[in-house]
Amino acid sequence: MKTTKQKLIILGSGFASFSTLKNIDTNLYDVVVVSPRNHFLFTPLLPSTTVGTIEFRSIIEPVRTANKQATFYHAYCTRIDHTTNTITCKNALDGNEFSLHFDILVIGVGAISNTYGIPGVEQYALPLKELADARAIRQRIIENFERASTPGLPFEERKRLLHFVVVGGGPTGVEFAAELHDFLTEDLVDSYPAMVPDVNITLLEAGEQILNTFDAALSDYTLRNFQRQRISVRLKSQVTTVLEKELLLNDGSHVPYGLLVWSTGNTQTPLVQSLPFEKDRTSRLITDEFFHVKGFTHIYAYGDCATIEGQALPATSQVAQQEGNYLARSLNALAKNKPVQPFRYKHYGMLAYIGSNKALADLPQVKGKGFSTWLFWRSAYLTKLVRWKNKILVIFDWTKAFIFGRDASRF
């Protein structure tokens, strides 16, 4: 006689949750996914989409067809009731509410961009976490070039429109600045030859170096590379206020800008902040090495919204993906009453693109930089891309950008 399957609800569709979804055995569990995003996004290539090196649809995979036995709801979870084992959800499009019962709950809702309470950031800066963000940035770049081309515009206003500022010297900020530089020197120079001399790219970093999780020599190499590319890097620069057309720094200077991309740290979502479970001082859920939320054996948390007690893993896609794969295997084993080992992270290294066909590789065995590392960067990301479809699309996008250049149309 077949027993009824346990109802497993997965919150989120990022690296952790999506890896679990792809590997969970739906013969063992009745799987439901709740997420305000109906696709998985391969975030390491997100900066490339802001300028059209890669198309938006090439780096996503739909949740609904990734595991056809699972049910998907395009919704936010707004409340978790651990006494009745129910969650309350709100459709992400029209706010219609509904409740779901779970036997096992997996919290993988990720994190949101941290504004650090700086006034004006939410209103005027553009984040870079989702495809819609990348599209908004791409539109704004072209719009500013078109606006700057208006005849009779005062010189200062043109300079402002063409000043592109990135806040945050982590991999996303650096890669966006690098992609923007390539777009400018390889493509926009054809469409807007008269504008290009007035363009400036500035990278603002509050700390003492950019890419501070990378080897110091690689960080310095990037800085020198950016100098050659005429990307201004301002270290120890903290933004204190963002206004509509300029931002203020802690040294008192006013910086007029045309586009402001905000790529600093993460903070927790309202859901995670509201949960009554034990958390660390940055509000992340504390779990054991099996991803059990403290005090519960049927509620799990991982990815950017959680932390394993006593371990300090970075908030990277690599960590989240390994966690997601582990949890699927672990849950599959548990349903068959097999023993489960604690999670162990294996670090494969870090990669970053820094423009002009150069990349960094900070691997456990070797530190690489330059053109050959860029080839490695491309092949590594191709290998990691989820489906064959995405690999083919990305190869085609790269070929297209190489042959035809990037498109600068606005629509």
Next chain:
Amino acid sequence: MKTTKQKLIILGSGFASFSTLKNIDTNLYDVVVVSPRNHFLFTPLLPSTTVGTIEFRSIIEPVRTANKQATFYHAYCTRIDHTTNTITCKNALDGNEFSLHFDILVIGVGAISNTYGIPGVEQYALPLKELADARAIRQRIIENFERASTPGLPFEERKRLLHFVVVGGGPTGVEFAAELHDFLTEDLVDSYPAMVPDVNITLLEAGEQILNTFDAALSDYTLRNFQRQRISVRLKSQVTTVLEKELLLNDGSHVPYGLLVWSTGNTQTPLVQSLPFEKDRTSRLITDEFFHVKGFTHIYAYGDCATIEGQALPATSQVAQQEGNYLARSLNALAKNKPVQPFRYKHYGMLAYIGSNKALADLPQVKGKGFSTWLFWRSAYLTKLVRWKNKILVIFDWTKAFIFGRDASRF
């Protein structure tokens, strides 16, 4: 001694204006293009982009790089002063105003979607003339499926969300309905298997038949084809009012809808309506066979905003493209003091896609329909696509949709 080049301003970037831009000799004229769209759009394939058979960027060509000697302003023309030969323009993005002087002016600003003054159309219906329209429609289709998937939704509300209504039985409306049908039966059925039985597509036409510019036998064939595809066609149905969730018809019936695509006739832009030149009763500018606006030898008008006196050419891309090519040749000849012949239209026939890999061809020599005509439809459009780049992209898109299906992600 070289004489100074005449300043030629072209308004618009559609089939007529863009064809002139591509073929004008910039050694003879100082060319300026003013248009609120910085790309040319191959509109015959626009319905295919609403469901992702073809990607947005595959059917556009940037104005700025199409003719590198020309200057482009991303702006609307708001006023034409034929006494001082100046135009007033407004940047389409920020409203900044500027003026330009011309020696020769070409008005090719096209037309806008006609709401016929029916209340609610502007507010609730989606047009299908630009890429942004196609994107809005694509988003809405996916959104409605996601909203309809909310658990506990009343049956009537789900039916409403999944009722897709097209108003207007011309080629664009028919092709959109056909593409939507394909999307539904080939792709959405995988992502939303539980929803598909509740989906309805309705095509409303005020006249007595759909595709009334085509041969009657082809029009009837399409009607029978649509019946087999379970697309309801309601003839002699006039929309009297559009509300947020339902529309009212002249027979008194209320039709709840989830998406309403408005694809009826055209009307003239505010600029054309405001011009003091001679017009026909639908406000189109009246020109002679050389496209001179009546009474002027240095102001030309063509495409959907104009009509040649005594000739009744349809408002199609084929007509506009021939007019654009003619005017470039004509202006090139005039600058060299060569004689110019009046414009003669050559009709090559009409094509339309009607779903399930079937198409119509109404050619001067032959009437075709079905699968082999669909292959002809594809190859004809490939031949007509402006650049090699677009041809390659469209071939790739078709291949991608054939192998992987269409993407149903929302972002």
